[in-house]
Amino acid sequence: MLSIFMLAVAVSCGIALINWRIGIAAAVLMSLLQDPVRKAIPGTPAYLLLAAIPIWLCVLVSAARYKHLNAGQFLKTFPRLGWWTRIFALFLVIPAAISLTYSYNSWIITLLGAFMYATMFLLVLVGWRFPEGDLKPAHFLAFYGIVASFMLLGGPMEVAGIAPDSPLLGTEALGHVWVTHRVGAPVYMRAGFFRSPDVMGWHASLTCMIAIVLAFRAKGWARWLWIAVAVLAVMNIWLCGRRKMFSMILVFLGCYALFLVRFSQFKKMLAAASITLIVAGVGWYLISAHFYDAAVERFYLTAFTEAETSIQRHAFASVFSTVRQAGFWGYGLGMSQQGVHNIPNVEMPRVWQESGPSKLFAELGVPGVILFLIWGGVFFLTAFHTVRRSRGREALFLNAGILSILMANVASAMVSAQIFGDPLVVFLLVLLIGLLLSDVRNGAGVKSGPQPIAALVEPAPAMLQGEHHANGRQP
Secondary structure, three states: OHHHHHHHHHHHHHHHHHOHHHHHHHHHHHHHHHHHHHHHOOOOOHHHHHOOHHHHHHHHHHHHHOOOOOHHHHHHHOHHHHHHHHHHHHHOHHHHHHHOOOOOOHHHHHHHHHHHHHHHHHHHHHHHHOOEOOEOHHHHHHHHHHHHHHHOOHHHHHHHOOOOOOOOOOOHHHOOOOEEOOOOOOEEOOOOOOOOHHHHHHHHHHHHHHHHHHHHHOOHHHHHHHHHHHHHHHHHHHHHOOHHHHHHHHHHHHHHHHHHHHHOOHHHHHHHHHHHHHHHHHHHHHHHHHHOOHHHHHHHHHHHHOHHHHHHHHHHHHHHHHHHHHOOOOOOOOOOOOOHHHOOOOOOOOOOOOOHHHHHHHHHHHHHHHHHHHHHHHHHHHHHHHHHHOOOOOHHHHHHHHHHHHHHHHHHHOOOOHHHHOHHHHHHHHHHHHHHHHHHHHOOOOOOOOOOOHHHHOOOHHHHOOOOOOOOOOO
């Protein structure tokens, strides 16, 4: 199996070098498959967590070869965002110099941090150039939603006891079982085909959010297909036992509703609400009938009762402790990256931070976090203007959905940012940033004529009746 998987990685690299847009799909597919493959191989080699990285790198090489990584054009299109991106990039020289000084091999950590920041920026450019001709951002989201939904079948299969001896299901093959006793009874956290409940829960949450957006835009049988995908994702959110994944759905729905009320007609907001109620109703019915556990229900309800305490502890108290320990300038570039403690022969500070804010302060220090917050504020304004600019076009519902997904992940990171140590999670999010901003480049109007997999991603004709193109300013 290892040989077959590595051969598939090599073939995917070749595909990415020929066509980087198809290469993105291959990279996503192999990134999702690496967890069950790892669990099926004796010894569960940890290096398989990085098996898909060469495919992503081939995507970048191919895009650069075709001159599609035009950073200058991107930064000129968004002048304010481009200015603060340059300032932040220049600042990273300081934390890089700090992390280089710890020991003989600390340069590896510095290089890892620089690699992640550079790769994230380049993948934003990839997402920005992804739409071309009939290929739209919705097609990428549809591909991910379909592939991820097959992976999410593992959650119900694990609980139902299907193939109980298979190493592909659960985390027994990795040598541990996830369980918490916070509510006075054991709450078992399921992982399905993934390596941990966090990973399964995050993909279930993203799949649910994407499916709701695409169900709103689709028509006929395709709408019911996306509703079914969303229901499957809801069941996996319940089974993973991770409150932050449940909270992400609530933040997403709140943000999406606000955008639809602000930029669309009230009746369309009601249509989206109806789809959401169907997903929630059917999902809860199936959970109650097949997967209900009173302890799990009590645990999820603590997401409301303990929200203030969690935010206070992780978003504020941990930041003060981090500044006291790491100092004004922080520990340096790459120090809060997941897994750096496994690098041999490196003397480095003990990094314990879990929440997004504390990790940022540990790595970038006070000046770096201030710059990052300014950059984040400018990006939000740019994204908000992009959504507003798409008012009156079908792109509004997709753009509002992508921005709502990003905001839900930011809210989750305030309490816990461990999941963002997964390369696939980070790469998907930065791709979404690029796909959202690509509407400025490709937002001239709605194309007519047949489209690829149109039934899955195209809006119903009635949705566009009476709509017009808006002449909003370019952000």
